[in-house]
Amino acid sequence: MLTYTSRLLRWFISPFYGQERSYWRAITACFLAASTFWLLNALNKTYTTRITYPLQWRYDSERYIPVRPLPTEVAVNVTGRGWKLLRKNLLLDVRPAEVRLGRLPATRFVTGQSLRPALQAAMENLQFNYILNDTLWVEFDRLITRRVPLGLSPNADGSALPYAAVFTPESIAFRGPAATVNRLASPYPVHLPQAPAGSSEGAMSVPIGGPALVETNVQDVRVRLQPRPLVTLPVRVVPELHDFPDSLRFRLRPATVQVQVQCFPEDTARLDLSQVRVLLHYVQFRGSDSSLQPVLTQTPRLARGTRILTPTVRVSQR
Numbered sequence: 001m002l003t004y005t006s007r008l009l010r011w012f013i014s015p016f017y018g019q020e021r022s023y024w025r026a027i028t029a030c031f032l033a034a035s036t037f038w039l040l041n042a043l044n045k046t047y048t049t050r051i052t053y054p055l056q057w058r059y060d061s062e063r064y065i066p067v068r069p070l071p072t073e074v075a076v077n078v079t080g081r082g083w084k085l086l087r088k089n090l091l092l093d094v095r096p097a098e099v100r101l102g103r104l105p106a107t108r109f110v111t112g113q114s115l116r117p118a119l120q121a122a123m124e125n126l127q128f129n130y131i132l133n134d135t136l137w138v139e140f141d142r143l144i145t146r147r148v149p150l151g152l153s154p155n156a157d158g159s160a161l162p163y164a165a166v167f168t169p170e171s172i173a174f175r176g177p178a179a180t181v182n183r184l185a186s187p188y189p190v191h192l193p194q195a196p197a198g199s200s201e202g203a204m205s206v207p208i209g210g211p212a213l214v215e216t217n218v219q220d221v222r223v224r225l226q227p228r229p230l231v232t233l234p235v236r237v238v239p240e241l242h243d244f245p246d247s248l249r250f251r252l253r254p255a256t257v258q259v260q261v262q263c264f265p266e267d268t269a270r271l272d273l274s275q276v277r278v279l280l281h282y283v284q285f286r287g288s289d290s291s292l293q294p295v296l297t298q299t300p301r302l303a304r305g306t307r308i309l310t311p312t313v314r315v316s317q318r
Contacts, residue, residue, distance in 0.1 A: 048079040050132065053119060056096035064104045065143045067177050067213060075132040076119060097122040105140040112136075141177035148172055150221065151187030161228075162304070165190070168222040176214030184211075190223065230262040230304055235273045239294050239313060243282040249318040252280075257294045257313060262305035275300045280313060289316040 052073040074097075097118040101107055112131040120128050150167040172188060174181050190206055203224040208216050236256040244250060257278045263271050277298035284292045291312040299306045 048077065048129070050075060050077055052076075053123070054094060054096040056098050057101060058098055059101040059104060059140070061143075063143055064140045065177055065213065067139050067141050067179075070138060071136050074115065074119075074136065077129040077132060078123065079127040079129060095122050095124070101138070101140075105142060107138060107140065110136045110138060141179055143175065144178045144181055145173055145175040146181045146184065148174060148184055149187040150190050153189035153191045161192075163225045164228045166224040166226065168224075169218065172208060172221070173217040174210060174214050175216075176211070180211050180214055184214075190221065192223070228264060231265050231268055233261045233263070233268070233271070233273065234309075235259050235261055235276055237276050237278045239278045239280045241282070242279045244280075244285075245282075251316050251318055253314040253316070254310065256310075258309040259296065260307045260309055261300065261303050263300075263302050264304060267302040271302050272300050276306070278308065280315060285315060289314070291315075 053076050054073050055071060057070050097115070098121075099110060099115060099118050101110070112134050115131055115136070116128070119131065149171045152161050152163075152165045155161060167190070174184060174188075190208070192206060193204075203222050205220050206223050207220045208218065210216055236258055238255065239252065239257050241250065259276055259278065261271070261273065261276065275298055277296070278294045279297050280292045280294060284290065291314050294308055294310060294313055296306055296308055
């Protein structure tokens with residue numbers, strides 16, 4: 001079998017063996033001519049096939065905005081000559097089907113039946129048979145503009161930053177879907193970079209950013225940082241006796257130690273003053289009556305500064 005196949009192959013290629021270059025050029029020209037004739041003949045025939053046809057949506061873009069991408073094309077079944085089908089597939093001189101939307105934002109879908117007139121009007125020299133998609137889903141929202149003042153974003157733990165900021169401009173106009181724009185915080189938080197590069201005037205440029213589909217009237221703002229005032233809160237704490245013998249009883253004068261705690265105004269409501277702890281160490285006790293210096297051992301998490309106002313506590317053995 002192998003010998004027979006080899007002989008058949010030699011018989012087929014023997015006419016081409018040893019021919020000059022001009023011979024091969026002639027063979028190539030014949031193949032090209034035959035291929036071109038076959039292609040032209042095929043393109044002149046009529047076919048029924050599936051293609052994707054581009055869509056162009058018409059709606060009031062000044063009042064409404066799509067909140068998810070609109071379909072750009074639709075699958076349809078058509079009949080036409082090969083030339084026309086080739087031009088449609090290559091998107092050469094194709095007029096998109098215009099789909100007009102009304103009753104926004106209530107409209108949630110477009111049926112295949114409602115697309116039929118637009119597709120028939122757009123297709124030239126093609127017979128539209130039917131659409132392969134039953135429904136195209138759309139989602140719109142009202143397009144609104146809202147101006148929001150700016151503020152510094154707090155620390156990751158929710159505590160206030162140790163400085164205030166002056167913004168230029170002081171507020172930003174956000175334009176986008178109503179549901180998204182109405183959810184924006186006021187003041188809108190501006191996130192400072194990890195290592196801000198301040199200018200010689202102490203100001204920096206910070207990008208605004210924002211949610212998807214929302215545009216701003218400026219891309220960045222100038223931020224100038226400045227020290228913030230603190231709120232001072234007095235608190236009286238009963239000092240704890242550290243390493244004092246349990247078998248003995250002691251009297252403290254005064255019985256409480258006054259401590260001054262500082263925080264930022266917005267942290268006042270969340271400041272837990274019960275976390276302030278003051279200790280008196282037994283190692284300072286001399287004899288039956290001594291004056292001990294109170295030591296601050298624990299402060300509230302949101303405190304920005306603490307100071308003991310009572311310098312000493314007189315401790316005497318009962």
